[in-house]
Amino acid sequence: MSDYNFAYLDEDTKRMIRRAILKGIAVPGYQVPFASREMPMPYGWGTGGVQVTAATLVPEDVLKVIDQGADDTTNAVSIRKFFQKTAAVAVTERTREATVIQTRHRVPEMPLTQDQILVYQVPIPEPMRFLEPRETETRRIHALADYGLMQVRLYEDIARHGEIATSYAYPVEVAGRYVMDPSPIPKFDNPKLDDCPAIQLFGAGREQRIYALPPFTRVRSLDFDDHPFVASKADHACAICGSTTSYLDEVITDDAGGRMFVCSDTDYCAEMAEGGA
Amino acid sequence: MNAPQTRLSGGFITPAFDSARGFRTILSAMSRPGTVLDLAGGHGPAPLSDAAATVLLVLCDRTTPLHLAPSHDTADMREWIAFHCAAPLVDAPDAAFALGDWAALQPLDRFAIGTPEYPDRAATLIIDGHDFNATPAWLFGPGIKDSATLALPKTAAFAANHARFPLGWDAIFTAGSRIAALPRSTKVR
Numbered sequence: 001m002s003d004y005n006f007a008y009l010d011e012d013t014k015r016m017i018r019r020a021i022l023k024g025i026a027v028p029g030y031q032v033p034f035a036s037r038e039m040p041m042p043y044g045w046g047t048g049g050v051q052v053t054a055a056t057l058v059p060e061d062v063l064k065v066i067d068q069g070a071d072d073t074t075n076a077v078s079i080r081k082f083f084q085k086t087a088a089v090a091v092t093e094r095t096r097e098a099t100v101i102q103t104r105h106r107v108p109e110m111p112l113t114q115d116q117i118l119v120y121q122v123p124i125p126e127p128m129r130f131l132e133p134r135e136t137e138t139r140r141i142h143a144l145a146d147y148g149l150m151q152v153r154l155y156e157d158i159a160r161h162g163e164i165a166t167s168y169a170y171p172v173e174v175a176g177r178y179v180m181d182p183s184p185i186p187k188f189d190n191p192k193l194d195d196c197p198a199i200q201l202f203g204a205g206r207e208q209r210i211y212a213l214p215p216f217t218r219v220r221s222l223d224f225d226d227h228p229f230v231a232s233k234a235d236h237a238c239a240i241c242g243s244t245t246s247y248l249d250e251v252i253t254d255d256a257g258g259r260m261f262v263c264s265d266t267d268y269c270a271e272m273a274e275g276g277a
Numbered sequence: 278m279n280a281p282q283t284r285l286s287g288g289f290i291t292p293a294f295d296s297a298r299g300f301r302t303i304l305s306a307m308s309r310p311g312t313v314l315d316l317a318g319g320h321g322p323a324p325l326s327d328a329a330a331t332v333l334l335v336l337c338d339r340t341t342p343l344h345l346a347p348s349h350d351t352a353d354m355r356e357w358i359a360f361h362c363a364a365p366l367v368d369a370p371d372a373a374f375a376l377g378d379w380a381a382l383q384p385l386d387r388f389a390i391g392t393p394e395y396p397d398r399a400a401t402l403i404i405d406g407h408d409f410n411a412t413p414a415w416l417f418g419p420g421i422k423d424s425a426t427l428a429l430p431k432t433a434a435f436a437a438n439h440a441r442f443p444l445g446w447d448a449i450f451t452a453g454s455r456i457a458a459l460p461r462s463t464k465v466r
Contacts, residue, residue, distance in 0.1 A: 005293055006293035006297060007293075007297070011292060011296065012340075014297075014300075015296070015335070015336060015337075015338055016340070018300045018304075018335070019341070020397070021304065022303065022304065022307050022336075022401070022447070023397040023447075024397075025304070025307050025420075026307065026460035026462060027396050027443045027460075027461070030396055032397045033395075055300070056300075056301070058294070058298050058301050059294055059297070139395075142394075143392075143393035143394045144393070175418070175419050175462065177442070178443070195422075197422075199304070213419075214308040214309070214420035214460075215308060215309060215420055216419070216420060216421060216422045217419040
């Protein structure tokens with residue numbers, strides 16, 4: 001611990017990130033540029049989320065880190081160890097015990113509270129990027145709230161597949177203004193962003209963007225009157241805990257077509273299996 | 278040689294921890310408009326409140342142009358800021374942060390409100406000596422479940438600031454060791 005400044009980053013860097021977070025809170029859904037630092041892990045491993053977490057942590061925090069819902073995968077374990085070593089914070093796998101939760105691609109099943117902060121790792125923060133590669137143009141699209149292109153993309157989904165086939169990183173409109181990429185969470189999780197009591201922060205390290213949702217912000221998944229948004233999941237019960245309401249991963253069990261569906265949120269599954277919750 | 282030390286005292290005792298805790302309080306205030314919280318740790322020369330001193334220590338450094346309104350533009354303040362923050366002191370239009378009481382910060386149309394492409398390039402006003410017991414206004418919007426209230430110096434000024442969302446400045450209110458905030462996203466009535 002004494003070999004590192006608290007939470008690894010130097011104070012100048014944390015101040016810069018903190019100022020960006022506050023502007024992100026003031027303009028919900030707008031991507032604030034920030035001077036992302038090189039972190040001791042490669043881009044794509046959550047460098048944005050790690051920097052936001054580092055600037056947010058206090059010594060009293062209890063940190064939980066999940067990767068696709070699981071606490072025990074490589075990415076989650078190494079980020080958790082990173083903050084144990086550099087910030088000496090307490091860690092937990094229990095959603096209800098955590099004060100700061102860093103996540104890659106899931107929102108915990110357990111409803112969040114106003115005492116919690118959820119930090120998302122974001123690979124591509126710009127929702128329009130695959131429709132318009134030029135940053136100058138996407139910036140103008142956001143300035144003018146000219147989001148017709150995104151509706152056309154969703155319409156083309158319907159024309160081609162009969163339904164909106166986008167199943168993750170499903171675009172949302174924040175507080176009636178900015179269209180935002182909720183990071184590659186399954187669209188099953190999109191409704192959890194709406195009116196959430198917790199503060200939600202998004203960090204994209206390689207793309208150098210931070211954005212945010214204050215608590216109780218209106219977050220609407222884009223859709224059409226005749227093709228309303230549906231938060232879909234695999235139509236099964238969890239093979240371990242039996243939950244029919246949690247998001248499921250499909251697990252291949254042999255090479256003869258055997259498979260099972262289990263909760264993606266390992267903490268939720270363990271608690272349900274114990275008969276809790 | 279005691280006098281200069283007294284004039285310049287009041288920085289964080291454990292900077293990394295104090296600024297982390299201070300930031301969480303500021304983040305909570307900005308995320309939940311209308312919530313009044315305790316913020317202390319920094320202490321500067323009069324008329325600077327402890328809460329405003331802490332905000333400066335948490336957020337300002339040599340990369341953040343700071344405007345001192347006449348109420349706070351004293352020799353002691355300039356020395357204290359130079360020593361603890363090293364923030365360049367600038368005129369209102371160039372400021373990332375502005376510090377003063379409500380009357381001294383007028384007129385507010387001098388401050389940066391960002392551009393349509395970069396709404397984040399807007400000033401943050403630190404309104405010190407705020408009267409938290411003044412007539413409260415109703416607040417609505419992100420960060421607020423249903424509605425909230427907060428004493429405002431002049432409701433119309435904040436309503437006009439919200440009307441140009443996503444442009445606009447953001448406000449932090451301080452007095453003594455109390456802090457509240459009002460981002461431009463908040464609708465005021």
